[in-house]
Amino acid sequence: MTGSVPAQGDLDSASAAPLHPAAREVLLAALDRGYADPRRLHRPGREARLLLDNAREATADALGVRADEVTFTPSGTHATHLGLLGLVRGARRGDVVVHSAVEHSAVRHAVEWGARGEEVPVDAVGRVDPAEVRARAERPEVGVVALQSANHEVGTVQPVGRVDLPPDVPLFTDACASMGRLALPSGWAAAAGSAHKWGGPAGVGVLLVRTRARWRNPFPGDDRVDERSTGFENIPAVLAAAAALQAVVAEREEVNARHHGLVDVVRRRVAAEVPDVEVVGDPVRRLPHLVTFSCLYVDGEALVTELDRRGFGIASGSACTASTLTPSHVLEAMGVLTHGNVRLSLQRDATRADVDAFCDVLPEIVAEIRSRVGL
Amino acid sequence: MSLELDCRAMLCPMPVIELGRHLADVEVGELLAVVTHDVAAAVDVPAWCRMKGQEYVGTDVADDGAPRHVVRRLG
Structure with a gap:
């Protein structure tokens, strides 16, 4: 198998990046080593579990979070749905989600499906005013605020770390457009990323939930290694995504x-x-x-x-x-x-x-x- | 209204192209309007005015209820 050479004229990395060279070898090796069910106590199962734990630790390390705050999902979209709706389910106040008018459609669809939305307008460069976000979040029926780390269409970085919210209103950050490229902002209770945007394989999302966040699974649960995840983990892909993330952060x-x-x-x-x-x-x-x-x-x-x-x-x-x-x-x-x-x-x-x-x-x-x- | 452009059946970007083509058909200070069901026009007509130094007057409805975007020629 030879290394991939992306077309020189592919100027659409925000839709998908080719597999990072650092992920290729890891993926190939893990296809053979990481096929088993990581819950099983036999040797192939233990091997798969080791790779899954390694992927989680490498991802946490690259992002500067705790390993037990990392959940792998089947896509960035699913990580967004889980992260945002899980905060809505755990909300102490109402079910209104205050969000910027320029959130990714994954956020908009999640709000439409399982909450009520209130948009915060943006200025001509596509940025929200943190004071305006705060003002809207004061309303008693507001349970969660959603603000992307950076906009996926125009690139504008949002002032996530400068949004000062009431103490019982958690912040969800869709970090899909920036994860790996930029350090995570501060202040979020849950966040989401997508591996194919940083050079990992498609079909890997990352959900981050802070240890003390009030997050409740909004979907049916499962009996996996990680209680926030559902379905059989794609361990080779997850490990390759983690390797790509480490490489992207390093360079x-x-x-x-x-x-x-x-x-x-x-x-x-x-x-x-x-x-x-x-x-x-x-x-x-x-x-x-x-x-x-x-x-x-x-x-x-x-x-x-x-x-x-x-x-x-x-x-x-x-x-x-x-x-x-x-x-x-x-x-x-x-x-x-x-x-x-x-x-x-x-x-x-x-x-x-x-x-x-x-x-x-x-x-x-x-x-x-x-x-x-x-x- | 000096000129009303019937762009009801047109899709983006044709209504704004019609606006560009017919600006010179009205005198400076006069109004012209684009009538269209194209949803992009609600954003693109004001944006066109900003880019071309014309005045976006507002949006109302034509006799048949179709959105009508009104522009004043400034230059």
């Missing part, structure tokens, strides 16, 4: 500095070289690897298609690219242009040549799509 100083500079190049060149474009999100306090912009008079689907024809893979929050035909609720909440939208997110090994190649072709593609409608 993040170098990678983040490089990514931050490359995204600055994209922000600058797109704004300077494409007419009628809006580069959105906080230019400084943001995820290092991600940038979003919208091009006036451009059909988002056409843009995705034309960039793909030239070898560049990007995501779009435009209505025409969504199955629902509604624009991104994040862009809508920020009040920025929703059509002609591009979300670019760098893979780990991205270079200046990669982002320059993208910036070189973009103006001509945008001009060509505009010319189709006579603009």
Whole structure:
């Protein structure tokens, strides 16, 4: 088996990153060693249990939390559902969840399913005001506050550690967009992450629940090693995810500095070289690897298609690219242009040549799509 | 209202493209409006005004109940 070489033009790491090289060997070895049921007392079972415990400890160590605060789930979405709804179930006050208007759909769907929601508006860069979150959380029917660590579409980092909540209102943090890349913020009672966004395998989520948090399982329980998890653990994948997380944390100083500079190049060149474009999100306090912009008079689907024809893979929050035909609720909440939208997110090994190649072709593609409608 | 653009059957981004095409059809200071069922227009018309230096007046409804986004030409 050879190492994977991601396409140079894959600029959509926020959707999925290829398996980190540090995870590949671990995954292959664990496929043979970690197949058994970790609850069983026989030798293969003990071996699987050892690998599961190792994965938990490595993950806890990389994130700066206790090992018994870590639960592996089948996805980041499931970790989000469990984390948020578990706090709602354990809430001392009401069932209202105060959340930012730009939370991931996993949070919005969880609220819709098992709580009542109250949105906190965001400013033009997509950030909530901590004082406004606090003010809304004072209401007696508010049981939980949900605030993402950073926005998955525009990269803006939220002031999670600066939200001062009443003592009996716990905070849930969806950290899926930042886990591994940025240190966890402070102040949360439960948090969620997703391995395929940091170079681990798909099908691994991480749920973190603080030792003293009032968290109650919102779904049917199970009899597993970890009382918060359900179903048979995918131990090889979990161990590979932990190995990738450790590697990402170890190299993040170098990678983040490089990514931050490359995204600055994209922000600058797109704004300077494409007419009628809006580069959105906080230019400084943001995820290092991600940038979003919208091009006036451009059909988002056409843009995705034309960039793909030239070898560049990007995501779009435009209505025409969504199955629902509604624009991104994040862009809508920020009040920025929703059509002609591009979300670019760098893979780990991205270079200046990669982002320059993208910036070189973009103006001509945008001009060509505009010319189709006579603009 | 100097000009009302019927974009009822159009999807994003066509209503805003129509707005861009027809801005010069009204005099400076006059109003033009886009009538459309496209939900993105509620965000994109105000965003267009901000980007192009025009005034977003507001959203009301046309005679048939379709959302109507009103813009004043400033330049």
